[in-house]
Every structure is written in structure tokens, then in C-alpha cells.
Amino acid sequence: MTRPDPTGTLARPPTRFDKWADRSFRGLAATSAALAVLLVVGIVAQIAGQAEPAVREYGVDFLTTSKWDPSGKKFGVLPQIAGTLYSSVLGVALGSLFGVTVAIVLTQDFLPPRLEAVAKGVVELLSAVPSVVYGLWGIFVVIPALRPLANAAHETFGALPIFGTRLSGPGLLPAAFVLAIMVLPTVTAISRDALAAVPGKLREAAFGLGATRWEAIVKVVLPTASRGIFGAIVLAFGRAVGETMALAMLLGNSNSFSWSLFAPGTTLATLMANQWPESGAVEKGALMYAGLVLLGITLLINSVGTLILRRTVRVEEAHQ
Amino acid sequence: MSQAEALAAPPALYTPHAAPRATDAAVELRLKSLHYGDFRAVRDVNLTIRRNAVTALIGPSGCGKSTVLRCINRMNDLVRGFRLDGEVRFRGRDIYDKAVDPVAVRRAIGMVFQQPNPFAMSVARNVTFGLKLNGVRDHLNERVEQALRGAALWDEVKDHLNKSALSLSGGQQQRLCIARAIATQPEVILMDEPCSAIDPIATLKIEELMTALKAKYTIVIVTHNLQQARRVADDTAFLYVDRSAGGRTGYLVESGPTAEFFANPREKPTQDYVAGAFG
Amino acid sequence: MIAHDEPRARPAAADLNWGLGHRRTLLSAALTVVAGAMTVAAMVPLLSVLAMLIYRGGQRLTPQLFLALPPAAGMEGGGVGNALVGTLLMVAIATALSVPFGVLAAVFLAEFGPETRLAGAVRFVAKVLSGLPSVLAGLFAYAAVVLATGTYSALAGGAALAVLMLPTVLLTAEQALKAVPRRMREAAVGMGCTPTQAVWHVVLPAALPGVLTGVMLAVARAAGETAPLLFTALFSDYWLTRNPMSPTPSLAVLIFDFSSSPFRNQVEVAWAASLVLVALVMLTNVAARTWAARSAPK
Structure with missing residues (x-):
């Protein structure tokens, strides 16, 4: 029974258990938050720790030499770094071209709202397909479809370095093609936000001056949203640099760099995925070093992308 | 009383409050200033809130009447940058004393908000929420009925106690919030423009309710509606905005028994406000 | 200077016609x-x-697909039963590791210390993590779990996937908590809830649909991840044993292994495994989005 109280109230101050539970739960939440920060520190520390012997052994030469020879204990990732950047640039360029166009179509009243929602859903589902399934699809659909075109291009323009080889199987072009599909949802989603944030009155002003729809888009809307779109492309680049499975399945495993779109290639991530299963302790150390390099590159790219996008938000807030 | 007797006898849910005395203060406000960050929202409010009476805080919008109300149960603690200079005396203590637990204050001083805000639970669980919070676990059904009767809602919801509170109408939701507040029989109930979001008929019900509730509770109500203050309040306090220093600082102009307050306002701003509002 | 009163031809009404x-x-x-x-x-x-x-x-797509072990090189028939179980097990481990942790951190971000320096650091870190290449999550779990326990295992695979799930869970949970109307929080605090009671009884239940949507999106992503498992769980041609500390098969790694197989039967099994995996991922994904869309307007 509640004890009689001269004031007649049933209100009681919080019990000791209430207070204890409150303190503990808040402590637990703060600890979880702190652990999330520590996790990233831990990731960097673990990978760096594992890579340390290799860093000591191979030093900067690791970044500037081209040999991957586990039996001779010689390791260099220059072709991988070059290949990572080359394939990412190609994939992101293609993906951005399509991704930004789709974002324009989805935001500038081209489609009736219902169709717009459907198209948006389809693009989002593109990002739900696992990388390994894109790889499988690439092997059995993209490579056979591209091969005759690629070989025709080689026969006709073979003098140009980018068409310098035949596409016999895995190669840079199918890899970049699939990479483009995989980064498209990222580019579209972030660009769409940037385009949608452009004030309607700016567009109206352009229309009021007699601009056609595309003149308004190209001269007013795109420049206003350019920073957000640029941020989207940078973040997509960060994703492309770290993409592993689809590239491991479509790029081949060549350990050398070629400018030809049809030659097999290599990246840091695919090197790790391809070499790991058969690697010994020494090679694992070198692969950890490669991982550390990849970590540095992605952290750099993602920080730049996040900063660009954060600046756009601030600019928009300042305008309000 | 033995356990058996306690269960056999009708539950003594309400022990009568101490007999009301005209001078008996439930809460005393001695506020020098209230700040949000650098913004001085309110200054100089000295107000005694009588026990078992309805006190209305009135004034133009932006005069800080809600801010003052929210000092009484330390709801302003939720706002970042809020600072209070002065004291709020309740049960003979300054509730802003370091040793006082704001949670305990809010349990003793209930609140009804401008927007009805029932929890997304059943009607019954909304009422038992506060009881369970305060460790009351016996006679829950009877207590739910008492609280809902007290809020003049029982007849409308007695057959849907397990329905979601969100399915009620706005006026019903607000009365449920009152039932939720009185279920634990707090000493004071704060009402922040409780009728501003509901229709006139529901407003009438809630006004009648306030008059009935003051037998057991001390009620402080913020309203922008002068007629409402006139109808329900025993005491009225008028806050106004001081724009002299380029700021917008609310302050207490005058307060007193409602009849006297409206019949003979002493200060110029009060006279203007009362006259203006009545045409 | 432009002469305004220069005589000009009267524009024809036909100029206003739309035309290519x-x-x-x-x-x-x-x-x-x-x-x-x-x-x-x-x-x-x-x-x-x-x-x-x-x-x-x-x-x-026959019952055998779910009941049989993967076919060895040159053999006919077979299925992906053990890989499906392995994927589900590792996703479950990853969920158990990342969800409590991520939701608690989100509660800190949204409720207890939204403007603290720690909260700022957590938000930054979550963004960094969401851009972390999955292969690096694998390297981390290899160093932190495989090396520490001395074996490739479902636990190591789950830990790697948990790292990838965490940012999605954390950031969506924070958004869901922030979307709970202020008046609900005020109602709880006004009743005399401690901050914890307000979160536990009122805010978290109200945010639950949004939190679960984030969890499901994270699960859908984790189920399809392959690269981290190559470094942590490896594969196994057999059913899972009672011992979770042993190499564990998964649909994703099976697809990778069989995709380059010269045997037609193994390639067919890779396609069937992809179908199962994509169905799993897309159903979770679509369910999460539909649910989010339906519970959003309130």
C-alpha cells in the first residue's frame, strides 16, 4: 500500500533504482558512442600494426615498384595504385554522366510523380544488388556483349593506346562498365538532393526570362547545385576505389598496368582478394601494407567529399 | 491496517488535502531574470500562487508567460542555454537548489501542454503510466476510473480503454492528458494554453473541469484569452513586454484576485490591455 | 546606345507558335x-x-538447392544449403554485435549529448565508416579476431559484417530518434520521467519503426558482402558444425568461387545461389523501404 501522505499526493521522488538505472543507461550510451570512435581508431591501428613489419621492410619502394613476387619476397604496388585510379576514374566518369542525367530527369518535372517514384525505386534497387552478383552478371553478360565491339575497335583504331589490345576475357572496360552501374545510385541519390535543394524561384526567374527548360537547367540549376553534385562524384569515387568483388571477377589478375581499355588489370582491393587465400605470412604482411595504402586513399577521398557536402549545407543554411 | 482489511475496505485513494486557506501559498515565484543564452526573456516576476485556487497568467504573445509557467516544474531545463536568476519556492524549498532533483519536482507538479500529447499507447496505459512511474501498482483499474472521471472523460471512453489514445478526438485527447496528470494526484497542475488547440465545446468542458479540480489541486493556467481567465481564474497575473532597452523582455505588471483585477486595473498597460481586449 | 524609337517590323503572331x-x-x-x-x-x-x-x-530452384551441399568439381546436382545457413548465421552474429551498440550510440547522439564534442566525433566517424571499403573491414576482423582466436570462423565473419552494418544502424537510428516529435518527449519529462525512462518508455518505442528500417537496410547490405568473408570466414564444403570457431560457408563466397569454374554445373549453382541471395537482399530491402514509407507520416 502507498503510505498516507498529508498532502494526499501519490507522487514519489525517483527511487534509488530509478536514479541508478538512469546513471547506468546514460553511461552505457556514452560508452557506446565512445566505442564507435575507438572502433575506427582500432581499425587503423590493427591494419597499421599488421602492416608495420612490411612497412619497415619495403618502405617507400613498395609504392614505386611494380613487382609482386611472393617467392622472391619482392613487393610493389605501383601498378595496383595506377590501376585503382584508372579504373575508378573511368567507372565514375561513366557512372556520373548517367547518374547526374538521371538525377536531372528525376528532379526537373520531366516525369509524372508516380513514374518518378518508380524510377527512383529502380535506381535504389540498383544499389541493393550485391557486388558479387554484378561480377557474375558481368562475366556472363557484359564481357560477351562487349567483346565483338571491343575487338572491332581494336582492329580499326589499334594504333591508339586505349584500344591497344584485344578483349579476350576479363578486362578494364567490362570492369569499368559494371563499376559505373554500381556507383550510379550513389551519384544519383546525392545529386538529386542537391538539385532538389535549388530554390524554385531561381528556375522560375530563368523561365520568366524566356529560357527553355534545358537552358534553365544548364545555366541556372546545375551551377547552383554544382557543389553538391561534385561532392556526390567525389564520394562515388571513394566507393569505386574500394570496390573489390566485381572488379576481382571482371578485371582479371594481371599485376601490370596497361592504358588499353581491353587489357586485364589490377587494383589494390582486387590484389588483396585474389592473393589472400594462397598467401603465406610474409605476403600477408605485404597485403596488409597494401590495405593500409587503400585505407589512406579512401580516408582522404571521403574526407574531401564529406567536407564539400558539409560546406554546401552551410551555404544553403546561410541563404535562408 | 492489515493486508486483508486494506483490500476489503474501499480503497482510500484520495486523502483530503489540507483545508484551503486564503493565504496558503503553494508556490512562490521570486524571479529576477530568465535568459535563453544571451537573450533576456523575462525579468522581475514576484508572484504567490495560492493553494486550491486557479491562477491565470495572461499577457500578449511573447511576454514570457509560458516561460514563467515552465519554470515552476523545471521544464525549461530541457532548453539549452536556459538560465534562471531568482528562486521558485515549493514545499518551503527553492526548487532550483542544487540538492533538488528536477525529476522529483516534475512528479509533484503535473503539466498539461498546449498541444494534446497523449502517448501512443492505450487510453488506460496513458493513465497508469504516471502511477507506475511513481511505484503505484495497486488498484490500478479503480485509479484509472477515478482519474478519467476526474477529467470528465470516463463516460466517453469506458468501453474503449484498450483503444489507442491517438484515436480520440483532440478535445478528448486533452482531457486524457489531464486525467494522466491527475492520476498521481500532484499538488500543482500547470496548464500551458490547454484549450488553444481544441474546439469551443471541448474548451467549455475543460473550463468546467478546472473549476471542479481546484477543490483538490492548485492550478496555474497560461491563456491568451481574457474571457477564459475571467471565467476560471481566482487570481490573475498580467505580464507585458518591455521593449525599452531594445530587447523584448517580459515582466509582471500586476496580479491580484480576478474580479478586482478586471474591475480596477491599477497599472496603465493593464488598463490598455483589458480595455483593448474587450473593445 | 540603342535607339528605342527606331522603327521595326511588327512581330507576327505566328512567332509565338510552338515548333521545332x-x-x-x-x-x-x-x-x-x-x-x-x-x-x-x-x-x-x-x-x-x-x-x-x-x-x-x-x-x-528446387528443394534440393536448399538441402544439398555444393557440388564438387565435375559432379552433378548439389545445392547451397550450407552456404545459406552460413550467411544467415553470420548476418545474425553481425546484427547482434552492431545493433545494440549502434542504437545505444544513437541514443547518446540524439538524446543525451547531441551537441557534445563526443557526438560530433561519432557522427564524423560514422561517415568515415560508411565509406570504408568492405575489404578493409575484412582485414581488420582478420587481425582482431582471426589472429586472436587462431582460426577462420563465423564469429570473425560476423564481426567484419558488423563493422559494415554499424554506420547504417547508427545514423538511421539517430534520424529516427530525432524525428520523434518534441511534444512526446515533453510529455514524458513533464510526467516526471528520468531521461532514461523518457527514452525507454516513450521516445524509443515511437522511433522503433525507423530504427528497424535502418537495421533491415544494414542487414540487406551485409548479407551480400563477400570480400570481408574471404579474410575471415573462408568457406567450407560441409554443413556447419556445433563449433562456431571454424571456417564457415556463405552464399557470397560460393558465388565468387563457382563463378570462374570450368564446370557448367558449378556455374549453374552459382546462378541459383545468386538468385537466392538477391531474393533475400531485395525482399529485406523493399520491406524496409515500404515499412519506412508507411510509418513515416505521423
Whole structure:
């Protein structure tokens, strides 16, 4: 029974258990938050720790030499770094071209709202397909479809370095093609936000001056949203640099760099995925070093992308 | 009383409050200033809130009447940058004393908000929420009925106690919030423009309710509606905005028994406000 | 200077007619056609993937697919039973590791210390983590779990996937908590709830649909991840044993292994495994989005 109280109230101050539970739960939440920060520190520390012997052994030469020879204990990732950047640039360029166009179509009243929602859903589902399934699809659909075109291009323009080889199987072009599909949802989603944030009155002003729809888009809307779109492309680049499975399945495993779109290639991530299963302790150390390099590159790219996008938000807030 | 007797006898849910005395203060406000960050929202409010009476805080919008109300149960603690200079005396203590637990204050001083805000639970669980919070676990059904009767809602919801509170109408939701507040029989109930979001008929019900509730509770109500203050309040306090220093600082102009307050306002701003509002 | 009163030809009303004869209008129309074509082209890969999955994977969609072990080189028949169980097990481990941790951190971010320096650091870190290449999550779990326990295992695989799930869980949970109307929080605090009681009894239940949506999106992503498992769980041709500390098969790694197989039967099983995996991922994904859309307006 509640004890009689001269004031007649049933209100009681919080019990000791209430207070204890409150303190503990808040402590637990703060600890979880702190652990999330520590996790990233831990990731960097673990990978760096594992890579340390290799860093000591191979030093900067690791970044500037081209040999991957586990039996001779010689390791260099220059072709991988070059290949990572080359394939990412190609994939992101293609993906951005399509991704930004789709974002324009989805935001500038081209489609009736219902169709717009459907198209948006389809693009989002593109990002739900696992990388390994894109790889499988690439092997059995993209490579056979591209091969005759690629070989025709080689026969006709073979003098140009980018068409310098035949596409016999895995190669840079199918890899970049699939990479483009995989980064498209990222580019579209972030660009769409940037385009949608452009004030309607700016567009109206352009229309009021007699601009056609595309003149308004190209001269007013795109420049206003350019920073957000640029941020989207940078973040997509960060994703492309770290993409592993689809590239491991479509790029081949060549350990050398070629400018030809049809030659097999290599990246840091695919090197790790391809070499790991058969690697010994020494090679694992070198692969950890490669991982550390990849970590540095992605952290750099993602920080730049996040900063660009954060600046756009601030600019928009300042305008309000 | 033995356990058996306690269960056999009708539950003594309400022990009568101490007999009301005209001078008996439930809460005393001695506020020098209230700040949000650098913004001085309110200054100089000295107000005694009588026990078992309805006190209305009135004034133009932006005069800080809600801010003052929210000092009484330390709801302003939720706002970042809020600072209070002065004291709020309740049960003979300054509730802003370091040793006082704001949670305990809010349990003793209930609140009804401008927007009805029932929890997304059943009607019954909304009422038992506060009881369970305060460790009351016996006679829950009877207590739910008492609280809902007290809020003049029982007849409308007695057959849907397990329905979601969100399915009620706005006026019903607000009365449920009152039932939720009185279920634990707090000493004071704060009402922040409780009728501003509901229709006139529901407003009438809630006004009648306030008059009935003051037998057991001390009620402080913020309203922008002068007629409402006139109808329900025993005491009225008028806050106004001081724009002299380029700021917008609310302050207490005058307060007193409602009849006297409206019949003979002493200060110029009060006279203007009362006259203006009545045409 | 422009002479305003210079006599000019009176413009014809016909100038206002819409027509492709105007160069600017023609350009605009052409661009619309190109943009439309590119948008349609962007949808083609998804349709192609789905068509191939149904066409090539659908042929093997029999009970045997779920009950049998993967076929060895040159053998006929077989299924993906152990890989499906392994994927589900590792996703469950990853969920158990990342969800409590991520939701608690989100509660701190949204409720207890939204403007603290720690909260700022957590938000930054979550963004960094969401851009972390999955292969690096694998390297981390290898160093932190495989090396520490001395074996490739479902636990190590789950830990790697948990790292990838955490940012999604954390950031969506924070958004869901922030979306709970202020008045609900005020009601709880006004009743005399401690901050913890307010979160536990009122805010968290109200945010639950949003939190679960985030969890499901994270699960859908984790289920399809392959690269981290190569470093942590490896694969196994057998059913899972009672011992969780042993190499564990998964659909994703099975697809990778069989994709380059010279044996037609193994390739067919890879397609069937892809169908199962994509069905799993897409159903979770679509369910999460539909649910989020339905519980959003309130």
C-alpha cells in the first residue's frame, strides 16, 4: 500500500533504482558512442600494426615498384595504385554522366510523380544488388556483349593506346562498365538532393526570362547545385576505389598496368582478394601494407567529399 | 491496517488535502531574470500562487508567460542555454537548489501542454503510466476510473480503454492528458494554453473541469484569452513586454484576485490591455 | 546606345507558335530525348540482372538447392544449403554485435549529448565508416579476431559484417530518434520521467519503426558482402558444425568461387545461389523501404 501522505499526493521522488538505472543507461550510451570512435581508431591501428613489419621492410619502394613476387619476397604496388585510379576514374566518369542525367530527369518535372517514384525505386534497387552478383552478371553478360565491339575497335583504331589490345576475357572496360552501374545510385541519390535543394524561384526567374527548360537547367540549376553534385562524384569515387568483388571477377589478375581499355588489370582491393587465400605470412604482411595504402586513399577521398557536402549545407543554411 | 482489511475496505485513494486557506501559498515565484543564452526573456516576476485556487497568467504573445509557467516544474531545463536568476519556492524549498532533483519536482507538479500529447499507447496505459512511474501498482483499474472521471472523460471512453489514445478526438485527447496528470494526484497542475488547440465545446468542458479540480489541486493556467481567465481564474497575473532597452523582455505588471483585477486595473498597460481586449 | 524609337517590323503572331523550327526549342527537345534515353538505359542493367537470375538461376530452384551441399568439381546436382545457413548465421552474429551498440550510440547522439564534442566525433566517424571499403573491414576482423582466436570462423565473419552494418544502424537510428516529435518527449519529462525512462518508455518505442528500417537496410547490405568473408570466414564444403570457431560457408563466397569454374554445373549453382541471395537482399530491402514509407507520416 502507498503510505498516507498529508498532502494526499501519490507522487514519489525517483527511487534509488530509478536514479541508478538512469546513471547506468546514460553511461552505457556514452560508452557506446565512445566505442564507435575507438572502433575506427582500432581499425587503423590493427591494419597499421599488421602492416608495420612490411612497412619497415619495403618502405617507400613498395609504392614505386611494380613487382609482386611472393617467392622472391619482392613487393610493389605501383601498378595496383595506377590501376585503382584508372579504373575508378573511368567507372565514375561513366557512372556520373548517367547518374547526374538521371538525377536531372528525376528532379526537373520531366516525369509524372508516380513514374518518378518508380524510377527512383529502380535506381535504389540498383544499389541493393550485391557486388558479387554484378561480377557474375558481368562475366556472363557484359564481357560477351562487349567483346565483338571491343575487338572491332581494336582492329580499326589499334594504333591508339586505349584500344591497344584485344578483349579476350576479363578486362578494364567490362570492369569499368559494371563499376559505373554500381556507383550510379550513389551519384544519383546525392545529386538529386542537391538539385532538389535549388530554390524554385531561381528556375522560375530563368523561365520568366524566356529560357527553355534545358537552358534553365544548364545555366541556372546545375551551377547552383554544382557543389553538391561534385561532392556526390567525389564520394562515388571513394566507393569505386574500394570496390573489390566485381572488379576481382571482371578485371582479371594481371599485376601490370596497361592504358588499353581491353587489357586485364589490377587494383589494390582486387590484389588483396585474389592473393589472400594462397598467401603465406610474409605476403600477408605485404597485403596488409597494401590495405593500409587503400585505407589512406579512401580516408582522404571521403574526407574531401564529406567536407564539400558539409560546406554546401552551410551555404544553403546561410541563404535562408 | 492489515493486508486483508486494506483490500476489503474501499480503497482510500484520495486523502483530503489540507483545508484551503486564503493565504496558503503553494508556490512562490521570486524571479529576477530568465535568459535563453544571451537573450533576456523575462525579468522581475514576484508572484504567490495560492493553494486550491486557479491562477491565470495572461499577457500578449511573447511576454514570457509560458516561460514563467515552465519554470515552476523545471521544464525549461530541457532548453539549452536556459538560465534562471531568482528562486521558485515549493514545499518551503527553492526548487532550483542544487540538492533538488528536477525529476522529483516534475512528479509533484503535473503539466498539461498546449498541444494534446497523449502517448501512443492505450487510453488506460496513458493513465497508469504516471502511477507506475511513481511505484503505484495497486488498484490500478479503480485509479484509472477515478482519474478519467476526474477529467470528465470516463463516460466517453469506458468501453474503449484498450483503444489507442491517438484515436480520440483532440478535445478528448486533452482531457486524457489531464486525467494522466491527475492520476498521481500532484499538488500543482500547470496548464500551458490547454484549450488553444481544441474546439469551443471541448474548451467549455475543460473550463468546467478546472473549476471542479481546484477543490483538490492548485492550478496555474497560461491563456491568451481574457474571457477564459475571467471565467476560471481566482487570481490573475498580467505580464507585458518591455521593449525599452531594445530587447523584448517580459515582466509582471500586476496580479491580484480576478474580479478586482478586471474591475480596477491599477497599472496603465493593464488598463490598455483589458480595455483593448474587450473593445 | 540603342535607339528605342527606331522603327521595326511588327512581330507576327505566328512567332509565338510552338515548333521545332526554332533552333533553341529543337535543342531543348533533343536534350530531353537524350536524357530520357539515358535514364532508360540506366534501368536496363537491373532488368538484365533480374532476367538472368530468373532465367539461369530459376532452373535450379528446387528443394534440393536448399538441402544439398555444393557440388564438387565435375559432379552433378548439389545445392547451397550450407552456404545459406552460413550467411544467415553470420548476418545474425553481425546484427547482434552492431545493433545494440549502434542504437545505444544513437541514443547518446540524439538524446543525451547531441551537441557534445563526443557526438560530433561519432557522427564524423560514422561517415568515415560508411565509406570504408568492405575489404578493409575484412582485414581488420582478420587481425582482431582471426589472429586472436587462431582460426577462420563465423564469429570473425560476423564481426567484419558488423563493422559494415554499424554506420547504417547508427545514423538511421539517430534520424529516427530525432524525428520523434518534441511534444512526446515533453510529455514524458513533464510526467516526471528520468531521461532514461523518457527514452525507454516513450521516445524509443515511437522511433522503433525507423530504427528497424535502418537495421533491415544494414542487414540487406551485409548479407551480400563477400570480400570481408574471404579474410575471415573462408568457406567450407560441409554443413556447419556445433563449433562456431571454424571456417564457415556463405552464399557470397560460393558465388565468387563457382563463378570462374570450368564446370557448367558449378556455374549453374552459382546462378541459383545468386538468385537466392538477391531474393533475400531485395525482399529485406523493399520491406524496409515500404515499412519506412508507411510509418513515416505521423
